[in-house]
Amino acid sequence: MAKPSRRITLNDVARLSGVSYQTVSRVINSHPYVAQETRERVLAAIKKLDYHPNRAAKSLVTRRSHTIAIIAFGMAYYGPLQMLLNIESAAKAAGYDLIFSTVSEMSVQSFRDAIERLAGWHVDGIVAITPVCGCNTDELYVACGSTPLVLIDTCLGQHVPSVVIDQGYGSRLITRHVIELGHTAIAELSGPLHWYGAEARHSAWLQTMQEAGLTPGPSVAGDWSARSGYEGALALLKTGVRFSALVVGNDQMALGAVRALREHGLRVPEDVSVTGYDNLPEAAYFNPPLTTIWQDFSIVGQRSVEMLIDRIADPAAPAEQRVIYPRLIIRESTVPFQGW
Amino acid sequence: MAKPSRRITLNDVARLSGVSYQTVSRVINSHPYVAQETRERVLAAIKKLDYHPNRAAKSLVTRRSHTIAIIAFGMAYYGPLQMLLNIESAAKAAGYDLIFSTVSEMSVQSFRDAIERLAGWHVDGIVAITPVCGCNTDELYVACGSTPLVLIDTCLGQHVPSVVIDQGYGSRLITRHVIELGHTAIAELSGPLHWYGAEARHSAWLQTMQEAGLTPGPSVAGDWSARSGYEGALALLKTGVRFSALVVGNDQMALGAVRALREHGLRVPEDVSVTGYDNLPEAAYFNPPLTTIWQDFSIVGQRSVEMLIDRIADPAAPAEQRVIYPRLIIRESTVPFQGW
DNA sequence: ATGCTTTCTGTGAACGTTCACAGTAACAGC
């Protein structure tokens, strides 16, 4: 394991441009009080030597790394993944580098492990994607110690630094849409209920049904996959309870559900209207094109990075939760109730 | 911007456990020649103080960061994304932290910018996901200087440290499959041809057709999206050239294509067999379930991290390209030619 | 001339580690 060769340092640049290392440092950090002529000479030397300031050394003395960590859960799923990508671009735009770490199990322990791993980097802040209720979120803030933490895609209504999409709102939008189309027998295929979003969508569906004076149809939970949508729909059919509309927790499960319904001789949307959630880029090309909910993940990314940077600047800033509202996208998978 | 409070250091641990800082360092790095009793005392102190070695300081003196950077292009697409996720888990398993950076444009310049940004971290190695031919790959290796670089999802047949999937192989598999089903009029909807993978799949389709003595049907290029699949299929239909099978560059485009074909009164698969590429988790639940190609991205992730680690250990190790072969998944979207 | 401010530049120390080396104690072999 050969040691990398000697690196170009401040001193090399200083020597070449005939000034002290401190002056070079000043040029790099664009401090005032450097003569124009000197600055240019130093800049030329930097370029000539292809010098790059050593961030480890800088971070050692400044105690800042200009780096944020993202601890992510659920990268196999559309929503969490989109958040990651949008956070990366927002962080980069803000001049921060990103250390990326996933956790495969959503528990305080596995989070603590991830934080432990990153502790030595002394990152300036942490964004965590925590869409499932594996743990008390307060404990996560504690585990981060004095490092600012922003949670995203987490439990709504917590008074902690976080950015969430109001999933219940989306679910209400889509359930009302179906009700307004004249459907009264509405079944549900929810996501796994230990996910905050799935729970919120499920509760909102229930509540919206009750508010409308309707008896909620049968409900089954899946695991977000198309396969579970397929199997969930079969389970719903097996209950024998008739329904003319099916509210599904995400687009993939809706895809599986449509398949199951058709295999049972039911037409979609004529016999059963089906809705999704997420608005995958493909959703418009499903058969039929899916009525669904669109969530603006790029705003989530921007807001969370903004919030984190604010907290880095002032760790004592009051905790707030930013809430983003989704939008209804109506396509051809939902039609007015046609009668039995 | 308050400076973070003083941190726990080796010295604090040393003082608490009544040894020198060097001994603490030895315990942390599990050097031999530390008395069992001392080791335990130090460990206890570390735990008690919740001490974490400062990685910046360590990296400064060792000139290694135990960190690798991943520079990624095309995170909006399934393949590149899967590679990213698999690299993350492989890197973590190997004890490396990951700095994550995306580039939105595939050019030497934007790559150089990304490398420039990371240069100060002195990462131990770099993995770059470069699925499109924006630049001469040699230049990328040059841009990385002495930092080991492994390219993935890049041009096949280059004698540089890289891991690629033989996309042409997959395309041959699927084209042959369609030919064996008796189809002779086979059209193609390719991906954007400046992507290495799309080009490879396209050429292999052409070649396989010719080898079988068949005249290749019309071919149109899309941009991987379902929308472009839809529009591409419309364009193919507009040519007026009849085809009984359509080989599509990925699953999403296949989805759009199926939709377009059906809108034109063609049944899938009875009138036109359609194939995809990627084997999205949803592909089995498309209508009809899609015959497609499966690629083992987790192997790509593992191999690339292995290769990078080897090169970190010995930068002069001979360059090699690891090639991974995909597999054919037959589903219901392809059926024997039914006659016109 | 003298002093005061402004602009510019340099020096020593510190950040928290590891490395190279030197030291000490114990125990063996002769």
Next chain:
DNA sequence: GCTGTTACTGTGAACGTTCACAGAAAGCAT
């Protein structure tokens, strides 16, 4: 008892920056 080895521990320097401070030169007002 002397020497050599093994097991363990400590000391100074170095890594490449920034910070706090000090100093020099120039300009301006007194």
